[in-house]
Amino acid sequence: MPQTVRGVIARAKNQPVEVVDIVVPDPGPGEALVAVQACGVCHTDLHYREGGINDDFPFLLGHEAAGVVEAVGEGVTDVAPGDFVVLNWRAVCGQCRACKKGKPWYCFATHNASQKMTLTDGTELTPALGIGAFAEKTLVAAGQCTKVDPAAPAAAAGLLGCGVMAGFGAAVNTGGVTRGDSVAVIGCGGVGDAAVAGASIAGATTVIAIDVDPRKLELAKHFGATHTIDPRSEDVVERVRELTGGNGADVVIDAVARPETYEQAFYARDLAGTVVLVGVPTPDLKVELPLIDLFGRGGALKSSWYGDCLPERDFPMLIDLYRQGRFDLDTFVTEQVGLDQVEAAFDKMHGGGEDVVLRSVVVL
Known part of the structure; x- marks a missing residue:
């Protein structure tokens, strides 16, 4: 019935x-x-x-x-x-x-x-x-x-269904972050903080959180950010380079999806580095970049759909990390x-x- x-x-x-x-x-x-x-x-x-x-x-x-x-x-x-x-x-x-x-x-x-x-x-x-x-x-x-494991509270576990998985997967699945990498994340809401956490768990040694809200930057530290940048007072590209030995980050994740943040991500990455767009842009937005820079910098420009996740593989794994105390889902609630x-x-x-x-x- x-x-x-x-x-x-x-x-x-x-x-x-x-x-x-x-x-x-x-x-x-x-x-x-x-x-x-x-x-x-x-x-x-x-x-x-x-x-x-x-x-x-x-x-x-x-x-x-x-x-x-x-x-x-x-x-x-x-x-x-x-x-x-x-x-x-x-x-x-x-x-x-x-x-x-x-x-x-x-x-x-x-x-x-x-x-x-x-x-x-x-x-x-x-x-x-x-x-x-x-x-x-x-x-x-x-x-x-x-x-998934029913020991996880529903309020926390449910967040894997979209935003948290999108951010974590943008770092680990799409960006391929691994041990010793440097990572910059632009935008530190739920998706961005999940990307910060994913990069940290994957072994990145430099994790740079970028946001105009100082409260969000403090929260990003909780998820594993080693450095923070406020674009209102610092040049994002120059500061990322300073924090990465003058090179730029191995992976830059744009969780905002604005033309200006995408351009920052493009120039803040290392030569042959990777840009991951996980924020969802509106249809009217456009990016203009010199074609010679696209050619000369090499690397990869990627979009991350749902963190390129496979739910049956990734959801149980993230719940296991949560239960081990390695991934703090509760703070997202x-x-x-x-x-x-x-x-x-x-x-x-x-x-x-x-x-x-x-x-x-x-x-x-």
């Missing part, structure tokens, strides 16, 4: 979100019903509300979530009722050209649940990133459920809120308060 639960929707562009009743079908073939325990409030959800993703309103928001599988549909074997899972928005198909090349983190045919969740009047909802987890229960493709406080959490993303908010987390 379909179930009626509470969920947070964005009904129209730039309108405040609403907590309403939604109808969640029983899982069909290849699907799973998940009782959501916690879901982080991510900038992507705000982009959906603002119409910055597409105009398929109404949206069922929320995607950075952990919970317990309640039921599964026909043919599902990888997860079972009672499993504690982190939800991911890239259910790997195993059949596309990327998967067959042994690069499933680039899967070109990721999939979501076939059935639609609806409002009580039958209006179909578009789940954010195919998940829709600002709800007491959600329906997803079973491949979007990654089983700035506050715990209810479903009716999502709009207030969006307001806090604009900053200006006394505290730095890495993540507000909805706890159900």
Whole structure:
């Protein structure tokens, strides 16, 4: 029988979100019903509300979530009722050209649940990133459920579902940071701090955090930054070079995605170094760089999709690091809120308060 639960929707562009009743079908073939325990409030959800993703309103928001599988549909074997899972928005198909090349983190045919969740009047909802987890229960493709150690608290574990994985993976998977490397991270919100932590855990000996907010720079030190730069008072490129023997960093990660930050990343890297873009730019932004500099500096310019992660490989590994005390997921959880406080959490993303908010987390 379909179930009626509470969920947070964005009904129209730039309108405040609403907590309403939604109808969640029983899982069909290849699907799973998940009782959501916690879901982080991510900038992507705000982009959906603002119409910055597409105009398929109404949206069922929320995607950075952990919970317990309640039921599964026909043919599902990888997860079972009672499993504690982190939800991911890239259910790997195993059949596309990327998967067959042994690069499933680039899967070109990721999939979501076939059935639609609806409002009580039958209006179909578009789940954010195919998940829709600002709800007491959600329906997803079973491949979007990654089983992890249930000893981890849901509020922390759920953050692996998007921002934390994106940042950590940008350093470790995309950037290939390894022992003795120098790394600079531009932008020290949740994604940037996860990149700082990933670089530190991977063995980087110089980890430079760059942000205009001194509070964020202090927090970045907690995650492993060895040096900090405030662009308001220092030249980013020159200072990175000073801190790396005059050479520039081996890997520079841009978690802001502005033309000016990308240019800083390009010139702050060492010759043949790597730039990783993990921040998500808006469609109107453009970068202009001299072609001779692109040629002459060599190296690699990379984009990081979801930290180039493979959820079944990376999520359990990060939970293990957390349980070993090597990766402090708890500090990413700035506050715990209810479903009716999502709009207030969006307001806090604009900053200006006394505290730095890495993540507000909805706890159900």
